[in-house]
Amino acid sequence: MVDLRINCAGITSPNPFWLASAPPTNSGYQICKAFEVGWGGAVWKTIGAPVMNVVNRYGAVDFNGQKIIGLNNIELISDRSIEINLKEIAETKKLWPDRAIVASLMVESDRKIWHDIVKRTIDAGADGIELNYGCPHGMSERGMGSAVGQVPEYCTMITEWVTEVSTIPVLVKLTPNVTDIRFPGRAAKKGNANGISLINTINTIIGVDLDTFQIEPSRGGKGGHGGYAGPAIKPIALNMVSEIARDPEINLPISAMGGISNWKDALEFILLGATSVQVCTAVMHYGFRIVEDMIDGTTNWMEEKGYTSLDQIRGKALANIANFGDMNLLSKHIAHIDAGKCIHCNLCYIACEDTAHQCIDLVQKKGKIQPTVRESDCVGCRLCYIVCPVDHCITMVQKDNGAQSKTWNELVKELPQPLSIEDLRKFQHKHGIDVH
Amino acid sequence: MNNVAPKLTSKEYEANFAELKPALTDVAALAEANRCLYCYDSPCMTACPTHIDISTFIKKISTGNLRGSAKTILSSNWVALTCAKACPVDELCEGACVYHAKGEKPIQIGKLQRHVMDWYVEKRMPQLFTPAEMNGKTVGIIGAGPAGLACAAELTLFGFEVTIYEASKLAGGLDTHGIAPYKMQQQDSLNEVKMIKRLGVKIKTGVRVGKDISFEKLEKTHDAVFIGVGLSMPADLKISGEEMIGVVNALDFVENVTKRKWKSVDVGRRVAVIGAGNTAIDAATEAKRLGAEEVFMVYRRGREQMSAYDFEFELAKRDGITFYFHAQPKKIVGKKKVQALECLETRIVNGKLKTIPRSEFKIPVDMVIKAVGQNIDETFLASIPKLKIKDGMVVVNTKSYQTSNPKYFAGGDCINGGKEVVNAAYDGKRAAYGIHNFIFKKK
Numbered sequence: 092m093v094d095l096r097i098n099c100a101g102i103t104s105p106n107p108f109w110l111a112s113a114p115p116t117n118s119g120y121q122i123c124k125a126f127e128v129g130w131g132g133a134v135w136k137t138i139g140a141p142v143m144n145v146v147n148r149y150g151a152v153d154f155n156g157q158k159i160i161g162l163n164n165i166e167l168i169s170d171r172s173i174e175i176n177l178k179e180i181a182e183t184k185k186l187w188p189d190r191a192i193v194a195s196l197m198v199e200s201d202r203k204i205w206h207d208i209v210k211r212t213i214d215a216g217a218d219g220i221e222l223n224y225g226c227p228h229g230m231s232e233r234g235m236g237s238a239v240g241q242v243p244e245y246c247t248m249i250t251e252w253v254t255e256v257s258t259i260p261v262l263v264k265l266t267p268n269v270t271d272i273r274f275p276g277r278a279a280k281k282g283n284a285n286g287i288s289l290i291n292t293i294n295t296i297i298g299v300d301l302d303t304f305q306i307e308p309s310r311g312g313k314g315g316h317g318g319y320a321g322p323a324i325k326p327i328a329l330n331m332v333s334e335i336a337r338d339p340e341i342n343l344p345i346s347a348m349g350g351i352s353n354w355k356d357a358l359e360f361i362l363l364g365a366t367s368v369q370v371c372t373a374v375m376h377y378g379f380r381i382v383e384d385m386i387d388g389t390t391n392w393m394e395e396k397g398y399t400s401l402d403q404i405r406g407k408a409l410a411n412i413a414n415f416g417d418m419n420l421l422s423k424h425i426a427h428i429d430a431g432k433c434i435h436c437n438l439c440y441i442a443c444e445d446t447a448h449q450c451i452d453l454v455q456k457k458g459k460i461q462p463t464v465r466e467s468d469c470v471g472c473r474l475c476y477i478v479c480p481v482d483h484c485i486t487m488v489q490k491d492n493g494a495q496s497k498t499w500n501e502l503v504k505e506l507p508q509p510l511s512i513e514d515l516r517k518f519q520h521k522h523g524i525d526v527h
Numbered sequence: 528m529n530n531v532a533p534k535l536t537s538k539e540y541e542a543n544f545a546e547l548k549p550a551l552t553d554v555a556a557l558a559e560a561n562r563c564l565y566c567y568d569s570p571c572m573t574a575c576p577t578h579i580d581i582s583t584f585i586k587k588i589s590t591g592n593l594r595g596s597a598k599t600i601l602s603s604n605w606v607a608l609t610c611a612k613a614c615p616v617d618e619l620c621e622g623a624c625v626y627h628a629k630g631e632k633p634i635q636i637g638k639l640q641r642h643v644m645d646w647y648v649e650k651r652m653p654q655l656f657t658p659a660e661m662n663g664k665t666v667g668i669i670g671a672g673p674a675g676l677a678c679a680a681e682l683t684l685f686g687f688e689v690t691i692y693e694a695s696k697l698a699g700g701l702d703t704h705g706i707a708p709y710k711m712q713q714q715d716s717l718n719e720v721k722m723i724k725r726l727g728v729k730i731k732t733g734v735r736v737g738k739d740i741s742f743e744k745l746e747k748t749h750d751a752v753f754i755g756v757g758l759s760m761p762a763d764l765k766i767s768g769e770e771m772i773g774v775v776n777a778l779d780f781v782e783n784v785t786k787r788k789w790k791s792v793d794v795g796r797r798v799a800v801i802g803a804g805n806t807a808i809d810a811a812t813e814a815k816r817l818g819a820e821e822v823f824m825v826y827r828r829g830r831e832q833m834s835a836y837d838f839e840f841e842l843a844k845r846d847g848i849t850f851y852f853h854a855q856p857k858k859i860v861g862k863k864k865v866q867a868l869e870c871l872e873t874r875i876v877n878g879k880l881k882t883i884p885r886s887e888f889k890i891p892v893d894m895v896i897k898a899v900g901q902n903i904d905e906t907f908l909a910s911i912p913k914l915k916i917k918d919g920m921v922v923v924n925t926k927s928y929q930t931s932n933p934k935y936f937a938g939g940d941c942i943n944g945g946k947e948v949v950n951a952a953y954d955g956k957r958a959a960y961g962i963h964n965f966i967f968k969k970k
Contacts, residue, residue: 155561155589434628441567453568460568480564481629 093393094400095386097131099366100286100344101260102219104131104191107357107401108385111348111369112137112195112221112264114166115379119179123186125379129386132191134288134346134369137168137223138176139197139208140235147308150297152323161323162372163297165228165315168197173208177215184216191367192216193262196253197223197235200245205252212259219259221346222250222284224275225266225291227318237291240266243278250282262346264288265335267324272331276341286344287335288369290328292318321372325350329363333412336364353381354388361401362408416500421522423491424471426464430456432484437462439475439485447474448527468527495522528773529864530796530893532818540789543816544708547842548612548638556642560588563634566625571636574623577604577953581620585639597647598655600640605677605956606719608648609702610949611641612711615805615836619949648715652722662686664966667749669736672700673948674939675755676723677955678962683726685963690749691728694735700757701940702948704782707809709816713785742910746934751962754908754921754930754937755955758901758945764801768859769897777802777810777898784813795893798822799868801856802898803833810896812846822848823890827855827873827880851890855882859895867891903941911935920944927961928954936962 095106109132110116110125117136125133144167152161169176176194184192194217198204212220224246226236239245246263254261263279265272267290276287294316298307306314328349335341347365351357352373360368373381398404428439428451440462443451450468453460464475471487479485506514519526535543551559563585571581580599587596600607616622616637624633647653666682668675671693679689697703702716724730734740745752761776763769773795783792798819800811803826815822824843826833829852833840843850854870861867872886902919915922915931921941923929928936938954940946963969 156558434625435570436564436566436625437568438564438566 093390106131107367109369111371113371119183126187129382134193137195137197142167145310150308161321163317163319165317167229180215193219195221202252221262227294237266246278247282254283260285262286262288266291273338276335288346290349295319322350333363354385364406419496421495424487425469427488438478442478532796547709570623571620576949579603593646596643605680606673606952608644658683659686664750668753670755671698674951674955677952678753678959679728680723681956681959689728691730692734693732755939757940759904760902762900773865774895794819796820797892798894799892800896807898808835808839811848815846825851928958
C-alpha cells in the first residue's frame with residue numbers, strides 16, 4: 092500500500108501536495124474547497140502589514156500557442172486584516188484537523204511586532220509558520236520580502252526573532268533573486284529555522300506593448316517588474332532546491348516549489364530532496380481539481396516501482412549530481428538517426444549545420460533526402476536529438492564500454508601545469524577525440 | 528426542359544452553396560501555425576507547383592507578421608487566394624507534409640494561406656511589390672485567366688508595360704467563372720484581379736483578339752505576346768440528340784452557378800452528368816444543390832480510372848450522386864427536349880474498352896450536362912503564324928515557355944491540356960522570365 096503521508100520539519104499532512112502562499116490561499120473558503128478535493132496542506136496567503144493592491148496584477152508568457160508557460164504577478168500579501176485571516180485559520184483547522192495549515196507571515200522588521208504576530212498565529216492553531224523573505228515586488232520596496240531574503244544578516248536576525256518565541260515549526264521561504272541561494276539558506280539555519288521553502292518568484296518584466304510602448308501589463312499607465320512563476324521557472328527551482336539539499340551546512344527539510352504542475356514535476360523535486368511540494372500557477376490556470384491526478388499519478392508511479400513511502404525516494408537523485416570537474420570526459424555518445432522513423436523535416440540537419448558541428452549530411456536515398464550522421468565527426472552534443480520532432484528517431488548511442496574514465500579534476504592533476512592546449516590535444520588524440 | 532426542378536428558397540440556396548471549408552479563427556490559425564515544424568527545405572514547398580516557401584509563410588503567421596507572410600506567398604504565386612481555396616491540397620502541399628510520416632494530421636496549409644490572404648484583402652491589399660521603372664518594352668497578353676494574370680504581374684516587376692485582352696466581361700478566367708461557390712466566391716478572384724491591376728497592368732475586358740483587335744495590330748503594338756487562352760471549346764459527345772433542349776456544357780452550367788443568381792439557373796428534376804473529371808463532379812454536386820432530385824454521373828470506365836480527385840468523389844457521394852460506371856452514352860432520347868439518356872454497358876477486353884452489344888439501357892432524365900473535357904480553340908490559334916500545336920496543346924519550350932513563333936509565349940491549360948490554377952500561375956510567372964530574357968537577349 093502506498094502511503095503518501097509526510098512530515099516536513101514537524102508539519103504533517105496526508106500527502107505532500109500543498110498550495111503555496113499565493114492568491115489561491117487567500118481565504119478559508121478557498122482552502123476548504125482545496126482540502127475537499129484532496130490537497131494535503133496549504134500555506135496561507137501571507138498575513139501581515141497593511142497593503143493596497145493595483146489592477147492588472149498578472150501578466151503571462153504564452154509560448155507557441157500554449158497559454159501561461161510563465162506567470163508574473165505583483166499582487167501583494169493579503170489585503171485582509173490579520174484578525175480575519177487568523178480567525179479563518181482557526182475555523183479551517185477545526186474543520187480539517189489532518190491537513191497542514193501553515194501561516195505565511197511578513198511584518199515590519201521590528202522584533203516586538205514579529206513576536207506579537209507569531210504568538211497570535213500559534214494561538215489560531217496553525218501547524219507551522221513560513222517566513223516570507225521572497226516577495227520581489229512592492230513589499231521589498233518597504234524593506235520586507237526579498238529585501239530581507241537578499242541580506243543574509245537580516246535573514247538570520249528575523250528568523251531568530253521568530254524562532255525564539257515559536258512553539259511550532261518555522262520554515263523560511265527564500266527568494267531566488269540572489270547569486271547564491273545557499274547563503275540565505277545558511278542564514279536561515281543560523282536563525283534556527285526548522286525548514287526551508289523555495290523558490291519564491293523571480294524578478295521579471297513580462298513584455299512591452301509594441302503599439303503603446305507600455306509595460307505589459309500596464310497598471311494605469313505604469314508597469315514594472317513582478318514575480319515570475321510557472322512551468323518556465325521549474326529548471327531554476329530544481330537547481331536551487333538541489334543546492335540547498337546538497338549543502339552540508341544547511342541540512343534542513345525542504346518544502347519545494349517553482350513550476351510544479353503535475354505529479355512528475357513533484358516527484359522530481361522530491362528526488363532532489365523535497366519533503367513537501369507547493370503549487371500555485373498550475374491551480375491558477377486550472378483550479379484545485381488538478382491535485383486528483385497529482386495524487387493518483389504519484390500513487391501509480393510508486394506502485395509500479397514498488398515504493399510504499401516517499402521516504403524511500405526522497406533525495407535519491409542527489410547522488411547523481413556532480414560538478415563538471417567530476418564528470419567522465421571519456422564517455423562517448425554519438426547521434427544515430429533511425430531512417431525508418433525519420434520524417435525528413437531536416438531540422439536536425441539545419442541545427443547541426445548552422446549551429447553545432449556540421450556532422451549531418453543530407454544523403455539522397457531512394458528519391459528521398461535522408462539526414463545521416465557522419466559518425467567520425469559527431470561530438471555527441473545532443474542538439475539533433477533535442478530538435479527532432481519524432482519520438483525515438485534520434486538516439487544518443489553509447490560507443491564506449493564504460494571501462495575508461497577520466498574526469499577533468501583527475502586530468503589536470505596528471506597534465507603539466509599551467510595546462511597547455513597541446514598537452515590537452517595529445518590526451519584527446521590518444522582517446523580518439525577529434526576537435527573540429 | 529421537360530421537368531424543371533422546383534426552385535429553392537434563398538435560404539436553402541445560401542445553405543447549399545455555403546463554404547465547405549470555413550476560415551480559421553485567428554486563434555486557430557496561430558495554433559496551427561505553431562504546430563508547423565518549420566522543416567528545412569520542406570517537402571510541401573517542393574510539392575507546390577509554384578514552390579511557395581510554405582514553412583516560412585507559416586512561421587510568419589506564428590510571429591504575427593502577416594504582411595511578411597502575404598509577401599512570401601505572393602512572391603511565388605500571384606493568385607494565392609484562389610489557390611488557397613481551390614487547390615487540391617491533399618494531392619499537393621498537404622499531401623507532402625511530413626506529419627503524414629509521423630502518423631498525424633498534416634498542417635492545414637491551404638487554410639493557413641487563406642488566413643493570410645483574407646487578412647491581406649481585409650487590409651485592402653496594401654502594395655507589397657514595387658513595379659520596376661518602365662523598361663520601354665510592352666507585352667500583350669491574351670486571356671485574363673490565372674496564367675495571364677500571373678504573367679502580367681510578374682512582367683511589371685521587370686518594368687514592362689502590360690495589356691491583357693480578355694474576351695469576357697470579367698477578368699479572372701476560370702478563377703472567376705469556373706470554381707464552385709462552396710469552394711470560393713467570385714469576389715475572391717475579382718480581388719486578385721484588382722490587386723494585379725494596381726501593379727499597373729491594363730486589362731481590356733470584352734475584347735476578343737482576332738475580332739475586336741487583329742493579331743497584326745497585337746504584334747505591332749507589343750514586343751511579345753503571351754497566350755493564356757485556356758481550353759475554351761467544350762468537347763462533344765458525338766452522339767445523336769446533343770442539340771436538344773436540356774443538353775448543356777458543364778463549364779457554361781458552372782459559370783452560371785458562380786454568378787450566385789441561383790434562382791435563374793434552371794436544372795432538371797433528373798440530371799445526367801457525362802464524364803468523371805473534377806468539372807463533372809462540380810456540375811453534378813451543383814445540380815444537386817440547385818434542387819435536382821436525382822443526379823447521375825455516367826462514365827464509360829470504372830472508379831479506378833476516374834480522373835476526379837478522391838476528395839471530389841467523396842463530396843459527390845456525400846451529396847447523394849448516383850454513379851453509373853462502365854456506361855457509354857449512345858444517344859440522347861427525346862422530342863426536342865431531353866427525355867432520357869440511352870447507354871451501352873462497357874467492359875475492358877484485353878486492356879481495351881468495348882461496349883457490350885445489346886446491353887442498351889435508358890436513364891430517364893430531363894437534363895444532360897456534358898463534362899467530357901475541353902479543347903483548345905484551334906481555329907483561333909491557327910491565326911497565329913507558325914504556332915505549333917501537338918495533341919491539342921500549344922507546344923512551348925519547357926524553360927522559357929516560348930512557342931514555335933518566337934514572339935509568342937504560352938502557359939496554363941492551353942499548354943498542359945487542363946491542370947490546376949496553381950500550374951497556370953506557375954506557367955505565367957515562368958513565362959514572364961522567358962519573355963524578359965527573350966527581349967533583353969539574356970540566357
